[in-house]
Each structure stands twice: as C-alpha cells, then as structure tokens.
Amino acid sequence: MTLADLGAWPRSLRARDFPVGTPLHAFFSWNEARWKKDRRYTIARDLYHLYRRFHANGTGIVICVSHLAIHPIIRWRFRSRVFVSSAGLSIAKCESPEFWDTPVVARARRLVESLMASMGATDFEKHAAVFKAFEDFSFFVDCDALAAPRPRRIISAPTSGRQRKILIIKLSALGDFVQAFGPAAAIRRHHAEDEITLLTTRPFTELAQQSGFFDKIVIDNRPRFFEVANWFALRRFLRSSCFDRVYDLQTSKRSSLYAWLFLPGRRPEWSGIAWHCSHPHANLERYPQHTIDKQAEQLLMAGIYPTPLPSCPVSSRPLPARLRQRAFFLLIPGSSPRHPAKRWPAGRYGELARRLLEITDALPVVIGASGEEALANEICAACPSAIDLVGRSALTDLVDLAAAANFTIGNDTGATHIAAAGGRPVLVLFSNESDPSRCAPRGKLVRVLMEPDLAALSVEKVFAACMTLVVVPAK
Numbered sequence: 001m002t003l004a005d006l007g008a009w010p011r012s013l014r015a016r017d018f019p020v021g022t023p024l025h026a027f028f029s030w031n032e033a034r035w036k037k038d039r040r041y042t043i044a045r046d047l048y049h050l051y052r053r054f055h056a057n058g059t060g061i062v063i064c065v066s067h068l069a070i071h072p073i074i075r076w077r078f079r080s081r082v083f084v085s086s087a088g089l090s091i092a093k094c095e096s097p098e099f100w101d102t103p104v105v106a107r108a109r110r111l112v113e114s115l116m117a118s119m120g121a122t123d124f125e126k127h128a129a130v131f132k133a134f135e136d137f138s139f140f141v142d143c144d145a146l147a148a149p150r151p152r153r154i155i156s157a158p159t160s161g162r163q164r165k166i167l168i169i170k171l172s173a174l175g176d177f178v179q180a181f182g183p184a185a186a187i188r189r190h191h192a193e194d195e196i197t198l199l200t201t202r203p204f205t206e207l208a209q210q211s212g213f214f215d216k217i218v219i220d221n222r223p224r225f226f227e228v229a230n231w232f233a234l235r236r237f238l239r240s241s242c243f244d245r246v247y248d249l250q251t252s253k254r255s256s257l258y259a260w261l262f263l264p265g266r267r268p269e270w271s272g273i274a275w276h277c278s279h280p281h282a283n284l285e286r287y288p289q290h291t292i293d294k295q296a297e298q299l300l301m302a303g304i305y306p307t308p309l310p311s312c313p314v315s316s317r318p319l320p321a322r323l324r325q326r327a328f329f330l331l332i333p334g335s336s337p338r339h340p341a342k343r344w345p346a347g348r349y350g351e352l353a354r355r356l357l358e359i360t361d362a363l364p365v366v367i368g369a370s371g372e373e374a375l376a377n378e379i380c381a382a383c384p385s386a387i388d389l390v391g392r393s394a395l396t397d398l399v400d401l402a403a404a405a406n407f408t409i410g411n412d413t414g415a416t417h418i419a420a421a422g423g424r425p426v427l428v429l430f431s432n433e434s435d436p437s438r439c440a441p442r443g444k445l446v447r448v449l450m451e452p453d454l455a456a457l458s459v460e461k462v463f464a465a466c467m468t469l470v471v472v473p474a475k
Helices: 023-032 039-057 061-067 086-093 097-101 101-120 124-138 174-179 181-190 200-210 228-240 253-264 290-299 345-358 375-383 394-403 416-419 459-467
Strands: 074-078 083-084 165-169 195-200 215-220 247-249 267-274 328-332 362-365 409-411 426-430 445-450
Touching: 023 039, 023 181, 023 290, 039 061, 039 074, 039 083, 039 101, 039 124, 061 101, 061 459, 101 124, 124 215, 174 181, 174 200, 174 290, 174 416, 174 426, 181 195, 181 290, 200 215, 200 267, 200 394, 215 328, 228 253, 247 253, 253 267, 267 290, 328 345, 328 394, 328 416, 362 375, 394 416, 409 416, 416 426, 416 459, 426 459, 445 459
Parallel strands: 165 195, 165 247, 195 215, 247 267, 328 362, 328 409, 409 426, 426 445
Antiparallel strands: 074 083
16 A cells, blocks of 8 residues: 655644534543544544645645545544555546536535534534534445544445434433423424334323324333333334434433344434444533433434424313413422422412412412322412312323413423423422422523522512513503
8 A cells, every 4th residue: 555645744633623512522522531432523533634734735625525425535544643545645636527516525525614614613503514414424425434444435325215214212201201392393304204203101192192293102111120021022113113213312221221122133323322322412511411402412413403492382172161261370389299399388379379360360270280189279278269270181281271371380390391381481490409400491481490498488589580471461
C-alpha cells in the first residue's frame, strides 16, 4: 500500500470544539469516556482530520466527500493516527463530473458541511443537522464499515419505497407516559409513512389510542423474573414483528433488557441506552436532565428534531352535563399513595376552591383516582359547590376535562401532567419529595410553586399564584 505524505498531523476533533451543554459536546464527551466508540464519532473525527489536512489547498470539502461517497481516503487508523492512501486521493481527483450529482454525494456533502458548521455553535439546530445528515447518509452507505479500523465503502441495503416497522417502548408511569407524547408526535412526523407500534402497559391503552400517534398498541404484562413462558411470549412478539427500529422511551433496565431478546439473530436499530445500541442517548449527564429534555436529546441523536411539548388530543365525547356551557377549573388533590408528602392538605384545597369560586365564578371540579374519595369529601365539605369526579373519570375523560377547564391546580401527579398537556394554565405544587427541574409538567402556561413541606404552604400563597394565571371576568 502506498501512503500519501503524512506531513503534520492535524489535531483531533474533541468535545472541547463544541460549546458545553450542546448535543455534540455531550456526544463527544460520552465517546471519549468509552472504549468502544460510536460509528458517527469515528467518522466525524475522520472528516475533521481530512478537512484540516487538505483545507489549505482548497480541497478539504472535496476530499471529505470523496472519502464518504466514492472511495475511502483513509486506509487505516492506529490510535489517534490516521493514514491516508495515495490511491484514494487519485480517485477523488479523477472521478467523473457526473458522479458528483448523485444522491449519495449530495448527502455526503451535507454531512461534511453540517459538521463544520456545528463546531463552536450554540444553536441546537446546527447540532441536530449533523445527526440528521448521518441518518440520511446511512440510507446509502454502511457507516459501520466506514468507521472500521480499515474503512470500507459498502452500499447499504435499500430501504426507500418500503414501509418500515417502528416500535416505541413506554411502559409507565402516568406522568412519564404523558410526557412521552411529545417524542411520540415527533416520531410520528419523522416516520409518517411507516407503521408504528407502541409497547405499553394496560392502563395506558385507551390514552394511547386517543392520541392517534400509533398504528398498533401491544400490551406488555411486564413478566417477572421466573415467568419463563411470558418472557418467551414477549420474545416471540419482538422477533416475529421484524422491527426496523426501536425507540426506547422508557430507558430503564427492563426496557434495555428487551434488546437482548432479539438475539441470536438480527437486532433492529435501537435508540436508547441499551448496551451497544445503534443510536445511544450519548450523554454522561443524562440522569439529572428533565425527562422532556432527555427524550428530546435522545431523539435528536437519532436524527429527529425538533420534539414538541406533550399534547393530548381531545375526543368528541361530551363533557358531563353539569359542566356544559359553564366555566370550571380542576383541582387535583391526590398523588401516589406511596408519596403522601406530595399532597397539599385537602382542607386547604377546599378553602382555595371557595375563594376562587367567589372571584372567578368558575365551578371547582375535583378529579383523581379511586381511593382518593376522602380527599374530595374534605374539599366538598369546605366548598359545597365543588363537583366531585374522583374515581369516576377515565384517563381519556381527564384529557377532555383538562382541555376545557379554565385552569388547573394540582400536586405532582400524573393527572397534573395531563392537565399541562391540555394547553390550559396549570399551577403545580411541589415539595422536597420530588425535583421539579427533573420532572415538573411542561406546557404552554405552567407555573411551579415549590415548598419543602407542603403542610407549611398557605392558602394565601397558592391563591396569589393562581391569580397570575387566571383572567378574572369583569362584573
């Protein structure tokens, strides 16, 4: 093999070339901390090396595009050293002009140009463009082969023109499930022509059906360790469905384990945190991130951007008769029984309801799950005009109520996330039991009121916060 003159070695592309807090800084930091690198990381470093080396004579872009789309310029690597082939350079210079108008070359050029534009940029769109360019390019060229120690150009199996099969995994809990509606909408937009299957648990099937984001919904019974028959049934479903890509929005140990159920045999492309997955959420600081930010960045690194805020489509079912043609607001006094510290005292909800009714002339409506009836009774005792719907509304009914309500006040619980996704004003009360920077509901107009101990939170303080969200009718 004949090697070109090595000359001075350009410095390597590293995380420091991207601003802290940006996706590519996180992606490069993640790879620099690992022994096995992501193929896109290796290719990006190759392109930077070639660009820096040949940019002085004006051929940097051409050489990079040729390496991707025509013939590998880099013959092999050793640690941080990259060895360039004279033969590859000659092919790049002699390729016919017609070849440079092909789709693969256009996508290779877009990849090179987007990578160079992202360095030093704080604009997330420029970072998203790099991952999107990798996705588009991978439809034509096998990026794993190009990232091998001895790079090879292998044409990818064609996927255009056929419907791909996509799986989304989202198992629990209610608040997290609702927050996944933003990513689900982004995936639906990206895979508009593909078949999308949701793997979830039974309580969320109706909510998922009403969303309209999924073509199929499959129930996961979450088999326990010793339930061998159920594990084999889950494995048969995963292997027989022939999925092309999996978006694991649960990103738990359980859902990551599902990636192993495809073996032996072909494992689909996988977006998540499973070991050696094809599209990892490559961020060493992913766990402190807010759930919505975490999932948005996960999809960005899989070539999907932007991700909208969660939104729950309403149904055509009528509201309860007492609420038709009447202004009302929602009260959500409950929470998981395992976390009683998340609950603001129900008696104070009742006092708040009475004061808000006087000011806004809107009916208080108490919602919650079965088992929270005592909370509703206490509220109704303090405010007899309040309407008690606790335990009487399905999750899909809560979506309709939240979209029609003037505003909502609630604890950190799943129903409050539904209210936030309805697009109406929401005031959510947090204690030290949970961290709003990681899990607070997000919507068009959501305000968080934090008090370490909710027992110390006064009605006056909550009422004042409500007044910043409420439009009081003129009398």
